[in-house]
Amino acid sequence: MTAVKPTKLYFASDQHFGAPTPEQSFPREQKFVAWLDEIKHDATALFLLGDLFDFWFEYKTVVPKGFVRVLGKLAELSDRGIPIYFFVGNHDLWMTDYFEKELHIPVFHDNQEYTFDGKTFLIGHGDGKGPGDKGYKRMKKVFVHPFSKWLFRWLHPDLGVKLAQYLSVKNKLISGAEDVKFLGEENEWLVQYTKRKLTQKHYDYFVFGHRHLPLQLAVGENSTYVNLGDWIGYFTYGVFDGEKFELKKFD
Known part of the structure; x- marks a missing residue:
């Protein structure tokens, strides 16, 4: 009889590797690889929720140069x-x-539902x-449009990647102080989004x-x-x- 492996799902997000410089990013990459090395012994699945790279x-x-250790460790887990x-x-x-071809990792461009x-x-x-952030929503539609990607593809990688890295590091999410403050439930767009979703369907x-x-907040009953x-x-x-979801810190 084959033993069923107990559920142990891991989730991580927003590593922004490559920022603000490859040299400053490298210690964080090493730390993340050490974490992947630790969880590989009991993980039943790993969810990476975006911005792995800046x-x-x-x-x-x-593809952009670098990140060999991170990609290699993900390949090992896969x-x-x-x-x-x-x-x-x-x-x-x-x-x-x-990611799908080289690492056998499916890539999703929008939310997905799961039951565990x-x-x-x-x-x-x-x-x-959620509500608000209309400027970003308009900008995202432009960026993800096939024509925009086609135009960018015509830039030589040495120019295109350097330009994009410069603009990306300027993004407030990597350098600003706004995101270290809890704004209150009424001003947290994702909180408002989850509450609206709960009017349509229950999610645990x-x-x-x-x-x-x-953040770990109750947004509805259970x-x-x-x-x-x-x-x-x-x-x-x-x-x-x-049974339960926990946020933990890797030291």
Whole structure:
């Protein structure tokens, strides 16, 4: 009789590797690889909720230079039979099929629903959800349009990647102080989004990234909103063991 492996789901988001410089990013990459090394012994699945890289663009035959240790460790976990699910964020939204072909990691561009041990989850990066942020929502529609990607693809990678990295590092999510403050439930767009979703369907857990602030809030009866924080200043991650969801810090 084959023993059934107990549920142990891991969640992480917003590593922003490559920012603000490759040299400054490297210690964080090493820390993340050490975490992956630790969880590979009991993980039944790993969910990466976007912005793994501060910038990512896939030309037809070229991907950004670097991140070898991170990609190699993800390949190792995948080869061990651990399912990995990747949700694109606003910094790596131009990801297409490289992860799927090279690492056997499915890539999702929007929220997905799952049920584990009788608990329902809605999982995604979280950008562009909820009320407000209309400027970003308009900008995202432009960025993800096939014509925009076609235009960018005509830039030589040395120019295109350098330009995109410069603009990406200027993003307030990597450098600002706004995201270390809890704004109150009425001003947290993802909280408002989860409450609206609950009027349509019950979910036990909403798990998102993007916010960069570790949060675990009750948003309804037997319903919890979790934001995973980041791997810039918090080094936090989520764990679901089949009964409860916890936010933890990796030291």
